[in-house]
Every structure is written in C-alpha cells, then in structure tokens.
Amino acid sequence: MIPIQKVVVLGANGTMGAGSGEVFAAGGCDVVFLARTIEKAHEGLVAAQNMAKSVRIADRISLGTYDQDMEEAVAKADLIFEALAEDMELKKSFFAKVDKFRRPDSIVATVSSGLSIAEMALGRSESFRRNFLGIHLFNPPSVIVGTEVIPHAETDPQLVRDIVELLERRFGRIAIVAADKPAFAGNRVGFKVLNEVAQLAEEHGVAFMDYLIGPYTGRAMAPLATIDLVGWDVHKAIVDNVYAHTNDEAHEAFRLPGYMEELIDRGHLGNKTPQFGGFYRRVKEGNQTVQLVLDPKTGAYKDVRDTAVRKLSWLEKIRDLHHVGRYRQALHEFVQAEGPEADLARKVVFGYVSYALNRVGPDEVVREVRDIDRIMGFGFNWAPPSVLVDIIGRDEVIRQLERYKLPVPAVLRRVKAGEKMFREPHVNIGRFFAA
Amino acid sequence: MSAPVFILGGYQTDFARNWKKENKHIVAMIREAVEGGLEATGIDPKEIQVGHVGNFAAELYAMQGHLGAFLVDVDPAFSGLPTARHEAACASGSIAILAASAEIEAGRYDLALVVGVEQMKTVDPAKGGEFLGTAAWYEREAKGIEFPFPKLFGRLGDEYDRRYGLKDEHLAHISAINYSNAKRNPLAQTRNWYMTEDQARSVDKFNTVIGGRIKISDCSQVTDGAVSLFLASEKAAAAYAKKRGISLDSIPRLLGWGHRTAPIEFDAKIAESKNQPYVLPHTRQAILDAFRRAGIPDVWAVQAIETHDCFTTSEYMAIDHFGITKPGESWKAIEDGTIEMGGKLPINPSGGLIGCGHPVGATGVRQVLDAFKQVTGQCGDYQVENAKRVATLNIGGSGTTSVSFVVGFA
Numbered sequence: 001m002i003p004i005q006k007v008v009v010l011g012a013n014g015t016m017g018a019g020s021g022e023v024f025a026a027g028g029c030d031v032v033f034l035a036r037t038i039e040k041a042h043e044g045l046v047a048a049q050n051m052a053k054s055v056r057i058a059d060r061i062s063l064g065t066y067d068q069d070m071e072e073a074v075a076k077a078d079l080i081f082e083a084l085a086e087d088m089e090l091k092k093s094f095f096a097k098v099d100k101f102r103r104p105d106s107i108v109a110t111v112s113s114g115l116s117i118a119e120m121a122l123g124r125s126e127s128f129r130r131n132f133l134g135i136h137l138f139n140p141p142s143v144i145v146g147t148e149v150i151p152h153a154e155t156d157p158q159l160v161r162d163i164v165e166l167l168e169r170r171f172g173r174i175a176i177v178a179a180d181k182p183a184f185a186g187n188r189v190g191f192k193v194l195n196e197v198a199q200l201a202e203e204h205g206v207a208f209m210d211y212l213i214g215p216y217t218g219r220a221m222a223p224l225a226t227i228d229l230v231g232w233d234v235h236k237a238i239v240d241n242v243y244a245h246t247n248d249e250a251h252e253a254f255r256l257p258g259y260m261e262e263l264i265d266r267g268h269l270g271n272k273t274p275q276f277g278g279f280y281r282r283v284k285e286g287n288q289t290v291q292l293v294l295d296p297k298t299g300a301y302k303d304v305r306d307t308a309v310r311k312l313s314w315l316e317k318i319r320d321l322h323h324v325g326r327y328r329q330a331l332h333e334f335v336q337a338e339g340p341e342a343d344l345a346r347k348v349v350f351g352y353v354s355y356a357l358n359r360v361g362p363d364e365v366v367r368e369v370r371d372i373d374r375i376m377g378f379g380f381n382w383a384p385p386s387v388l389v390d391i392i393g394r395d396e397v398i399r400q401l402e403r404y405k406l407p408v409p410a411v412l413r414r415v416k417a418g419e420k421m422f423r424e425p426h427v428n429i430g431r432f433f434a435a
Numbered sequence: 436m437s438a439p440v441f442i443l444g445g446y447q448t449d450f451a452r453n454w455k456k457e458n459k460h461i462v463a464m465i466r467e468a469v470e471g472g473l474e475a476t477g478i479d480p481k482e483i484q485v486g487h488v489g490n491f492a493a494e495l496y497a498m499q500g501h502l503g504a505f506l507v508d509v510d511p512a513f514s515g516l517p518t519a520r521h522e523a524a525c526a527s528g529s530i531a532i533l534a535a536s537a538e539i540e541a542g543r544y545d546l547a548l549v550v551g552v553e554q555m556k557t558v559d560p561a562k563g564g565e566f567l568g569t570a571a572w573y574e575r576e577a578k579g580i581e582f583p584f585p586k587l588f589g590r591l592g593d594e595y596d597r598r599y600g601l602k603d604e605h606l607a608h609i610s611a612i613n614y615s616n617a618k619r620n621p622l623a624q625t626r627n628w629y630m631t632e633d634q635a636r637s638v639d640k641f642n643t644v645i646g647g648r649i650k651i652s653d654c655s656q657v658t659d660g661a662v663s664l665f666l667a668s669e670k671a672a673a674a675y676a677k678k679r680g681i682s683l684d685s686i687p688r689l690l691g692w693g694h695r696t697a698p699i700e701f702d703a704k705i706a707e708s709k710n711q712p713y714v715l716p717h718t719r720q721a722i723l724d725a726f727r728r729a730g731i732p733d734v735w736a737v738q739a740i741e742t743h744d745c746f747t748t749s750e751y752m753a754i755d756h757f758g759i760t761k762p763g764e765s766w767k768a769i770e771d772g773t774i775e776m777g778g779k780l781p782i783n784p785s786g787g788l789i790g791c792g793h794p795v796g797a798t799g800v801r802q803v804l805d806a807f808k809q810v811t812g813q814c815g816d817y818q819v820e821n822a823k824r825v826a827t828l829n830i831g832g833s834g835t836t837s838v839s840f841v842v843g844f845a
Contacts, residue, residue, distance in 0.1 A: 026629040052629040056633045322459070
C-alpha cells in the first residue's frame with residue numbers, strides 16, 4: 001500500500017473538508033486542517049471530533065491558515081486534499097499555489113462532486129498532472145463509505161490503482177473508478193432520478209411523489225426530501241452542469257424545473273434555509289412544529305395535514321411485504337400492480353435501472369456493472385440496479401423496460417440465465433429495502 | 436462426544452444495520468439469516484428436520500414472543516417443522532446450539548437449523564439497559580439502577596483488582612484490539628468507527644463513565660442482528676459432502692462443549708468463589724468441560740478464541756479462565772501481544788462483542804459461525820492462519836450461564 005502519512009486538507013471548515021479530514025485522521029494519518037482563519041480551522045476540528053465521537057482524534061490533527069501555514073504544510077504533505085467550494089476558478093487558484101509548494105511525488109486530490117478533473121489540472125506542472133485525481137467522498141464521509149476515484153487523462157494509472165487499494169484497506173471505503181464526466185457516476189445517475197421526480201412533482205404533488213417513489217422502491221430516503229437535505233443550490237449546480245455538458249437518452253430529465261429555478265432565486269434552498277424551506281418547511285405554531293409542503297404550481301406552502309396523500313393499496317401491500325422481509329414477493333407485486341400511479345412508479349424505478357446500467361461501458365462513466373452498483377448502494381444508499389434485476393429477474397426487467405420505451409442496456413442483455421448480476425460479497429441485500 | 440455433530444455453515448446479517456430504521460419486523464431478520472444460510476450452504480429447506488431459536492428478550496424489545504414459530508414463516512417447506520425458542524440471557528444462542536446438538540447426538544434428527552436473533556435498537560439506551568437488567572436478578576440488582584450491567588461487570592474488574600490488582604490501561608488495550616480487529620470484518624458493527632487505545636484510556640464527553648470503572652469504550656454494542664447455523668449428524672454430513680464432492684473430513688465439528696450455571700446474583704458468585712484462584716469458577720469449569728469433551732489438553736490446542744467481551748472486564752476474566760495465563764495474570768497476555776491478531780493465541784479476531792457487535796440472543800451462534808469460518812478458512816481479512824480448532828465462550832448474566840464450545844477438526 002502507498003505510504004500516506006501526512007495529509008493537508010484545504011477548506012477544512014466545510015462539511016466535506018472536516019468530514020474527509022476525519023476519515024484520514026481515523027485511518028492513522030497526521031492531518032493539517034487549513035482554512036482562512038485559525039478559528040475556521042478550529043471549527044473543522046470540532047466537527048471532525050463530533051463525527052469521530054472522539055476528543056482524541058485531535059491528537060492527529062493540527063490547524064493552520066492559508067496565509068501562514070500553507071507553504072510548509074503542503075511541502076511536507078504526502079496527500080493534498082482540496083475541499084473548497086465547488087468553484088472552478090477558486091480551486092484552480094489554490095492548485096496554482098499548491099503546485100509551487102508541493103513535492104513532485106505528492107498526491108493532489110479534489111473532493112469535487114462533479115466538476116471537470118481535467119480542467120482543474122490545466123496549466124499545472126507535469127508532476128502535478130500525473131499525481132492529480134478526484135477522490136469524491138459522499139456527505140457525510142464518516143457515515144457514507146461509497147467513494148469515487150476520478151482520474152483525468154494524464155493521471156498515472158498505477159496511482160489510481162494504489163489510491164483505490166488505500167481507500168478500501170486503510171480507510172474502510174467502498175471505492176470505484178469513474179470517468180471524468182459531468183457529475184461522475186453516483187451523482188449522474190442519482191440526480192437524474194431526483195430531478196425527474198422533482199419534474200413530476202409539478203403535476204402530481206410533492207408529498208405524493210415522495211410517497212410513490214418512497215423507501216419501498218429501494219432508497220433510504222424519499223427523493224424530494226433528499227433534495228432538501230442536499231440543498232437546492234447544490235442540486236441546481238449538478239443538474240445544470242450535466243444538462244449543459246452531456247446529451248444522452250435522459251437529457252431532458254436534467255432540466256431543472258422552472259418552479260425550482262424561481263424559488264432558488266427567492267432563497268429557497270431546502271433544509272439549509274429553514275426560514276424558506278424547500279419541498280418541505282417546518283414552522284412553529286405555538287409549542288408545536290408543523291410540517292408544511294410546497295405546492296409547486298403556486299409556490300405556496302400548505303399544512304401537510306391538509307394535503308394528505310391517498311394511500312394506494314398495492315403500495316401498502318408492498319410495504320407490508322418489505323416489513324416482514326419478503327423482498328422478492330414485494331417486487332413481484334410492484335411489477336404486477338395496476339393503475340396509472342403504478343405505471344408512474346415503474347417508469348421512474350425502471351428508468352433508474354436503465355439509466356444506471358447504460359452508464360456502464362468503455363466510453364461511459366464506469367467500466368463495470370459492479371462499480372455503478374457500489375456507488376448507488378454505498379454512496380446513495382439506494383438499491384443497486386443489479387439487486388433490482390436479480391430480485392425481479394432479468395427477463396421481467398427487459399419486458400418492463402420495453403413496455404415503458406426505456407433503452408435496454410447492453411450489459412443486461414449479456415446476463416445469462418440463472419446468473420446473478422450483484423457480485424458484492426458480505427452484503428445483505430435486504431438492507432436496501434425499507435418499508 | 437457420543438455422536439459427532441458437524442457444522443455445515445450459516446449466515447450472519449450485517450450487525451451495523453438498524454432494523455427499526457428500515458421499518459422491519461424481527462421476522463425479517465430471521466428470514467434473512469435463514470435464507471442467507473440456505474443459499475450459502477446450498478441446503479434444501481425440505482432437508483431440515485428441526486429448528487431452534489436463541490433469543491433473550493424479544494417480548495421487551497420487539498413486543499414479540501414465540502419466536503420458534505417464526506421459523507415456519509420463512510419457507511413453505513418448514514410448515515410443520517418442530518421448533519422451539521431458548522432463553523439464557525446473552526448465552527441464549529449457545530443454549531439453542533446445545534439443544535440442537537443434543538438432539539442430533541441422541542439420534543432424533545439429522546439436520547438442525549439454529550438461529551440466534553435479537554433486535555435491540557427499538558428503544559433508547561436507558562430503556563435498553565433496563566431490559567438487559569432482567570438478565571440479572573432484576574428486583575435486587577437492576578431495579579431503579581441506570582445501566583445495571585456495566586456496573587455489575589465493573590465490579591468484576593473491582594474483584595480482580597482486590598485479588599490480584601488490575602490496571603485500567605489493560606482494559607483499554609482489550610477495547611482497542613477488538614475495535615481494530617472489527618475493522619477487518621465486513622459484517623462488524625464498528626468497522627468504520629473510531630476508537631484508539633488513547634481514546635479508550637481517556638475520559639471525556641465522548642467516552643463517559645457508565646458505572647464504576649466501565650466507560651463507553653469498555654462496553655459491547657447495542658446491536659440488531661441474526662445468525663443462522665446448520666448442524667448435522669454424521670449421516671447428513673456424509674450426504675452433504677457426497678453431494679458436493681468433498682470429503683467428510685473437510686467438514687468441521689462441534690468437538691466439545693461445556694455448560695455451567697452459577698448463582699444469578701453477582702454477590703453470591705463472588706462469595707462462592709472466595710479464596711479460590713478463579714473469580715468465576717463455574718465459567719472456568721465450562722471451559723474445562725469443553726476441552727475434556729473435545730479431547731484437547733489445554734487452550735494451546737486451539738489457534739483462536741471467540742470470547743464473550745460484553746465488557747472489557749469479561750474478556751480480561753476469560754484470558755486466565757481459558758488458561759492462557761495463571762489466575763490473575765491476564766495482563767501478561769495483553770502486554771506481550773499473545774491475544775492480538777498475529778499473536779500466539781488471538782482472541783476475538785471478529786472484533787468480538789465490543790467490535791463486531793452484541794445482538795444478545797445471536798451472539799453465541801455468531802461465535803460458533805465465526806469459529807466455523809476460521810477453521811474452514813473463510814474469514815478473509817480477519818483469518819487466523821492455520822486455524823484448525825477455535826474455542827468459544829458465551830456468558831449469560833453477570834457470569835451466570837457459561838457455555839463454551841470447541842469447533843474444528845479432531
């Protein structure tokens with residue numbers, strides 16, 4: 001394993017900076033947290049202690065500022081880990097400084113969740129470019145173990161292999177290698193589904209869509225609540241980037257709904273703006289907290305109790321089956337359910353399977369089915385597409401894809417009868433289905 | 436043992452999961468453990484002749500009794516299967532194994548399914564601690580006491596201290612080893628948690644004192660989990676081997692077992708063992724019984740141990756009770772690295788209860804499944820090299836019900 005002992009985190013006061021720093025410190029590295037001020041760096045340290053549930057993790061973390069400590073810290077570091085805001089120019093300005101101070105053999109990584117790795121490396125020295133790559137940890141890194149490693153064209157291929165091994169064996173990650181394409185693998189597939197549900201919410205309502213594509217479909221959290229958690233600004237940045245720079249079969253699914261665009265302009269960013277909210281908003285009424293839900297057609301919020309979702313008998317039956325662990329039977333019911341709501345749900349879920357597996361290939365985002373399974377299962381906590389195929393059955397999945405005029409992925413056609421697609425050892429597939 | 440009992444394999448759920456968050460009933464956990472075990476072994480459900488479930492307190496944690504009956508819900512082929520549930524606090528899983536193996540030895544059945552299961556993350560820690568108090572004499576030792584068991588096992592450490600001297604730094608080292616081992620185990624609850632020896636030695640806002648000398652780092656986990664195990668007679672094991680083209684000799688056995696019960700009250704135990712070299716003599720005897728029945732002279736005939744470390748003090752006790760050191764000298768095996776991975780006799784390569792997790796009624800079955808995996812070379816990153824025999828120790832209550840097994844090849 002490559003001997004990484006000293007790590008510098010740039011942007012250590014941010015959620016991803018502190019969280020990534022915690023992962024490196026917990027793995028036994030000496031980590032320098034750099035921020036604009038010592039106070040900010042200290043905020044990152046406190047966040048790291050809370051994530052590790054350990055005061056003593058501070059033994060491995062020292063603090064500094066960009067102005068006073070960056071040169072020395074970067075010069076000594078084996079790994080320089082950039083976790084600044086998702087702003088290409090800001091990142092590039094820091095990389096220019098890093099390039100001046102670093103050792104030629106040190107590794108430089110960005111935690112960017114979707115910006116071009118190649119563009120970040122433009123103008124840098126040859127040794128920087130060879131040793132530069134993306135290491136995309138998901139939020140919060142101390143809990144979510146799925147990790148993407150993203151080389152650009154000039155990254156040393158051996159370094160990519162070494163980093164994957166290091167992340168897995170020393171830092172307890174479940175890592176994949178993804179291509180340097182907009183949003184990489186996890187966010188490309190995940191935000192396609194999230195944005196599609198946000199589009200559908202305009203016609204069908206927020207609470208209804210979260211009910212229809214709820215945890216029973218193989219996700220830890222309902223989609224629109226997930227967008228609130230992520231932040232609408234982040235969501236917009238990701239889907240706009242993919243929409244602008246890709247042109248695949250789901251291109252229109254990445255168009256940010258107009259109502260979201262308007263609300264973002266008015267400051268509605270989800271959970272991070274509690275006064276405005278996002279799809280949901282909590283308000284105090286006397287001693288009680290009341291949950292409000294957005295009406296995308298008007299931009300107004302209604303009391304969730306006044307917008308009760310009509311329960312669907314087939315969906316409730318599926319939830320009951322998940323409750324007692326009958327996952328195969330539950331998904332059989334999902335395939336057989338009748339009515340326009342069932343069609344809508346199947347279109348989204350099989351659209352996910354189709355889109356995810358279509359991203360596998362030599363010119364696609366990942367090389368192996370296992371990679372897309374890993375990042376959706378352990379980065380997003382969604383049922384990996386292969387798990388759905390294995391439980392529902394390859395032939396039935398193909399029938400459903402054809403029924404909804406969704407592209408049938410080449411990798412799906414190659415699956416032999418009786419062969420399992422999901423290859424992850426030691427994983428209970430039931431963990432992906434909540435009731 | 437009178438007739439050999441073979442172990443064909445089994446399955447463990449991921450102990451990091453939270454089944455309440457997944458909105459699952461305890462039967463979902465049983466189902467995953469059984470279906471996973473059937474898939475791992477290739478056993479046809481129709482072949483199973485009897486089922487035993489180990490569980491401590493589903494009535495309290497999950498408002499559900501009669502767990503044996505839930506086995507029948509797993510597969511249509513199980514309809515009519517004779518089943519039973521067994522309870523002996525944290526030793527419930529081992530008692531279920533003993534019941535199943537006794538039936539095989541007696542010739543009643545040839546293939547038994549054992550499941551250990553506990554769902555614990557349904558209540559807050561204080562309420563869960565109170566529920567665990569029913570494994571002691573509740574009215575006398577637990578009623579009105581917050582977290583009674585850490586306090587009882589803290590007193591086990593105090594008794595060692597009184598008789599032989601005990602340094603908390605040795606307990607911290609036990610904790611650090613278990614956390615470290617768990618990082619290699621893909622099913623361990625704490626595989627991504629942070630705990631170093633420094634942290635285990637510290638007292639701070641994250642590592643608070645729970646009772647007496649017991650801090651959070653000394654405690655096993657609140658865990659949801661289920662484990663299945665398939666036990667077979669020689670006839671069934673031979674058929675299993677033949678079908679798979681393997682030799683009967685390649686299938687490990689339950690080589691020996693020991694089972695003793697001490698007075699339930701902690702004070703009564705200590706009073707009884709006064710002036711004796713072993714603090715928990717009945718636990719020592721359960722281990723010796725297992726060695727005798729396995730036909731091995733002492734602990735050095737096994738290559739690893741999966742022991743009950745509900746608290747660091749219970750592992751400290753296990754070290755001398757297994758005979759790794761003289762009574763009261765467990766610290767020597769901690770200091771010289773004997774019990775670490777790569778040491779002379781690794782303890783809890785899985786991470787044990789502190790690292791792997793402690794779903795109370797499942798722990799005894801998990802220990803034997805891990806012993807099976809060790810002797811068949813299936814432990815991956817936490818494999819102990821050349822493990823031919825592994826011993827287990829599972830304790831219910833404050834050293835009350837002790838069950839020990841030796842698993843492996845004669």
